[in-house]
Amino acid sequence: MxxxxxxxxxxxxxxxxxxxxxxxxxxxxxxxxxxxxxxxxxxxxxxxxxxxxxxxxxxxxxxxxxxxxxxxxxxxxxxxxxxxxxxxxxxxxxxxxxxxxxxxxxxHTGSAPPNRPAAERARRLFHMSQPLAGTLADRYLRQRGIVNASAQAALRFHPSCYYRDLLTGSRASHPALIAAVTDAAGTITGVHRTWLDQNGDGKARVKDPRRALGILLGNAVRFGFPVHGPVPVLAAGEGLESTLSLFQVMPAMPMAAALTVTHLAAFVPPPGCQRLYIAADADAAGRRGIEGLSRRLQALGILPLVIASELGDFNEDLRRLGPDRLTEALRQQLAPPDAMTFLGA
Structure with missing residues (x-):
């Protein structure tokens, strides 16, 4: 050897x-x-x-x-x-x-070095990445109608992120959108990677261009959360881009992207939460995520409220129907005080 x-x-x-x-x-x-x-x-x-x-x-x-x-x-x-x-x-x-x-x-004698926790590897990758503004990842999100992403500290860009095909074992490096997964205290517990095409043509042409690393259970990629204090109202969604699309039209409402249906159902709401809007994709799996999280919220004394997209998800609504129609559709679904606070008159 x-x-x-x-x-x-x-x-x-x-x-x-x-x-x-x-x-x-x-x-x-x-x-x-x-x-x-x-x-x-x-x-x-x-x-x-x-x-x-x-x-x-x-x-x-x-x-x-x-x-x-x-x-x-x-x-x-x-x-x-x-x-x-x-x-x-x-x-x-x-x-x-x-x-x-x-x-x-x-x-190390007698064995290979111990594998460090995935959360540590995730933190290392996130800190190796660079700010999002003006990068290929920023342009990728703008092409999907999400124009305010570069202001979010949870999103970064890695110009050459390691990728391994889990089936063949082949290795490569591609540019990647890196999103920090954090717990309620703001500690990074994982990252979500979206590998991108080097020429700006959407996602990289690999078998699975989206992967998470680290501890996701109960945690999420967070946008617009205050540094201190309670979070009485927020929205929690499944996909990163779908949740960012909601945040595009409601930038004052804290948002959490749980990344999968399973992790949406297990999301841990922050202290002081009174109402939580659940934004799940319009399919059977999405409905299971809504039901699972709703039961947990009710047991915690938190009011669950469901908001639904018109098409497949909120990013599709944003791109195909436009921000004005998405805003009006949300206005009909939010509680009146929240519609006034987060969408205006």
């Missing part, structure tokens, strides 16, 4: 090829590869030695981070477990997979 040092040495021999693959936004300048940062942004802060005794060593002058090409692969792909890093390096080097025997890799 190739050790960590052997893999790093092999990568260093072809350092420029490694950089072209994992830091494609950069360029060669003399004996260095220059790029903005580990998120593959354009710029000159991070430099990688391509030749000589320090080949493969890199430093980010802005942050002080440094390491070898294994560290670079770990950071650019958002990996934590060394076994995954080594697998990715072997795949890039076209090396065979090792026999499943005990090893001394990464300083």
């Amino acid at each position: 190739s050790s960590a040092s052997e893999l790093a040495d092999r990568l260093a021999r072809i350092a420029e090829a490694v950089c072209r693959h994992y830091l494609s936004a950069g360029r060669r300048a003399g004996n260095y590869w220059i790029v903005g940062d580990l998120a593959n942004s354009k710029g000159r802060s991070l430099y990688v030695h391509l030749t000589g005794p320090r080949a493969g060593k890199w430093t980010d002058a802005a942050t002080g981070q440094h390491g070898n090409l294994l560290d670079l692969i770990r950071e650019t792909c958002g990996l934590v477990n060394f076994r995954d890093v080594a697998d990715e390096a072997r795949h890039f080097l076209s090396l065979p997979k090792p026999d499943p025997v005990a090893s001394k890799e990464d300083g």
